[in-house]
Amino acid sequence: xxxxxxxxxxxxxxxxxxxxxxxxxxxxxxxxxxxxxxxxxxxxxxxxxxxxxxxxxxxxxxxxxxxxxxxxxxxxxxxxxxxxxxxxxxxxxxxxxxxxxxxxxxxxxxxxxxxxxxxxxxxxxxxxxxxxxxxxxxxxxxxxxxxxxxxxxxxxxxxxxxxxxxxxxxxxxxxxxxxxxxxxxxxxxxxxxxxxxxxxxxxxxxxxxxxxxxxxxxxxxxxxxxxxxxxxxxxxxxxxxxxxxxxxxxxxxxxxxxxxxxxxxxxxxxxxxxxxxxxxxxxxxxx
Numbered sequence: 001x002x003x004x005x006x007x008x009x010x011x012x013x014x015x016x017x018x019x020x021x022x023x024x025x026x027x028x029x030x031x032x033x034x035x036x037x038x039x040x041x042x043x044x045x046x047x048x049x050x051x052x053x054x055x056x057x058x059x060x061x062x063x064x065x066x067x068x069x070x071x072x073x074x075x076x077x078x079x080x081x082x083x084x085x086x087x088x089x090x091x092x093x094x095x096x097x098x099x100x101x102x103x104x105x106x107x108x109x110x111x112x113x114x115x116x117x118x119x120x121x122x123x124x125x126x127x128x129x130x131x132x133x134x135x136x137x138x139x140x141x142x143x144x145x146x147x148x149x150x151x152x153x154x155x156x157x158x159x160x161x162x163x164x165x166x167x168x169x170x171x172x173x174x175x176x177x178x179x180x181x182x183x184x185x186x187x188x189x190x191x192x193x194x195x196x197x198x199x200x201x202x203x204x205x206x207x208x209x210x211x212x213x214x215x216x217x218x219x220x221x222x223x224x225x226x227x228x229x230x231x232x233x234x235x236x237x238x239x240x241x242x243x244x245x246x247x248x249x250x251x252x253x254x255x256x257x258x259x260x261x262x263x264x265x266x267x268x269x270x271x272x273x274x275x276x277x278x279x280x281x282x283x284x285x286x287x
Contacts, residue, residue, distance in 0.1 A: 007049060007050070008037055008038055008047035008048065008049060009047060009048050009049070009050060010045065010046075010047060011025055011026075011036070011045070011046045011047070011048065014047075014048035014050075014052070014053070014056075017050070017053050018052075018053045018056040018057055018060075019057065020056055020057075020060055024060065025046070025048075025056065026046070028056070028059055029046070031069055032069070032073065033059050033069065033072055033073060033076065034052065034055055034056055034059055034076075036048055037049045037052065055076055058075070058076050059072060059076055062075060062076070062087075065090070065091070065094070066094075067090055071086070071090055074086055075087050075090075103234075103236060103237070104235070104236045107236045107237070107239065107240065108236075120240065120243065120244040120247050120248075122240075122244075123226040123228075123240070123241055123244040123245075124226065124227075125224055125225070125226050125244065125245055125248040126224070126225060126226075126227075127222055127223065127224050127225070127284070128222070128223050128225065129220070129221075129222050129223075130170075130220065130221055130222075130223060131220050132217055132218060132219050132220040133169065133170060133193040133217070133218045134165075134193065134194055134195075134196075134197040134200050134215065134216075134217055134218075135191040135192060135193050135194065135215070135216060135217075135218050136158055136161060136162065136165060136191070136192055136194055136200050136203065136204065136213070136214070136215050137158070137189050137190065137191050137192075137213065137214045137215065137216065138154045138157065138158055138189070138190045138211050138212060138213050138214075139187050139188070139189040139190075139212040139213075139214070140154070140186070140187060140188060140189075140190075140211075140212065141185040141186050141187045142180060142185055142186055142187070142188055143180065143181070143182055143183075143184075143185050144180055144181050144182050144235060145182065147180055147188065150188075150190075151174055151188075151190060151262075151264075152268070154190035154211075155172045155174075155190050155192065155264065157211075158172065158190055158191075158192040159172065159192055161192075161203055162192050162194045164199060164203050165194035165195065165196050165199045165200040165203055166194055166195030166196030166199055166200075167194065167195050168192055168193065168194060169193045169194060169195050170193040171193075171263050171264060171265040172190070172191065172192045172193075172263075172264050173190075173191050173261045173262060173263040173264065173281075174188055174189065174190050174191070174261060174262045174264075175188070175189045175191060175259050175260075175261045176188050176189075176259055176260050176261065177189060177259050191218065193218070197215075197217070200215040201215050203215070221257065221258065221283040221284075222257075222283065222284055222285075223279075223281040223282065223283055223284070224245055224248065224249060224252075224254065224281065224282050224284045225245065225263070225279040225280060225281035225282075226241050226244055226245055226279070226280050226281075227276050227278070227279050228241050228276065228277070228278050228279075228280060229273065229274050229275060229276055229277065230268070230271045230272065230273050230274070230275055230277045230278075231273040231274060232278075233262075233277065233278050238262075238280065241280040242260060242280055245260075245280060245281070245282055246282070249282065249284060253286065253287055254284045254285065254286060254287065255284065255285060255286075255287050256282045256283065256284060257282075257283040257284055257285040258282070258283035259283075260280070260281065260282050261280075261281050261282075262278050262279070262280055262281075263278060263279040263281055264277060264278050265277070265278070265279065266278075
């Protein structure tokens with residue numbers, strides 16, 4: 001190397017200074033997280049600058065947090081407080097995910113230990129007859145992690161559109177035409193009952209295909225439902241509510257007559273964790 005490269009360190013020397021292995025440094029290079037300052041074209045030897053030590057150590061520590069590569073690159077490439085903010089945002093996501101997984105583990109522990117009846121006993125199943133209603137709809141294939149945000153946004157859009165359709169006449173609801181989970185994407189359908197069918201069909205005719213909007217008549221039905229709080233709407237607590245209704249149907253000699261649904265009858269933003277906000281319901285019929 002010429003004198004311009006005199007301040008460079010061999011990969012071995014740099015690895016020792018960074019307290020990493022040469023294997024780790026080659027991996028970081030391959031992943032695009034820490035490139036050598038210079039690679040000898042003839043020998044292929046990698047050389048690093050001393051100033052790269054701090055980035056090398058940071059990358060190694062961030063990888064211990066199981067941080068995705070793209071987010072490691074963002075944090076390592078940011079300055080000062082911005083890097084700290086990015087790390088804080090990532091860790092908040094991790095803690096939220098772990099909290100959800102902890103709750104799911106407790107729910108599964110209850111099921112696996114034979115305490116299902118105890119869990120279902122927390123819910124009082126009731127029935128109600130509802131008339132046929134015209135509903136404007138928005139459908140989407142969505143996975144479970146995207147579902148809460150989509151429900152709020154879709155119902156908000158439909159409630160605004162309902163002003164063109166004679167107004168909202170009953171509580172909005174979401175119908176699940178197939179399972180929504182981390183592996184299955186539904187579809188789900190947000191529905192808002194409106195007063196004027198002709199106006200609703202005219203509104204639907206003006207919509208593009210971007211959000212899969214529509215209008216239909218929801219038939220009259222008897223619903224079996226349990227009322228749950230805002231805290232219980234969260235996954236997986238809400239699964240126990242659906243299963244409680246299904247278990248009750250079996251005992252009562254009934255069966256689902258249509259897809260399950262969540263009926264949102266309260267002001268979500270104003271509700272506290274223990275306030276009732278939602279009915280988990282199935283249309284039912286005798287077997």
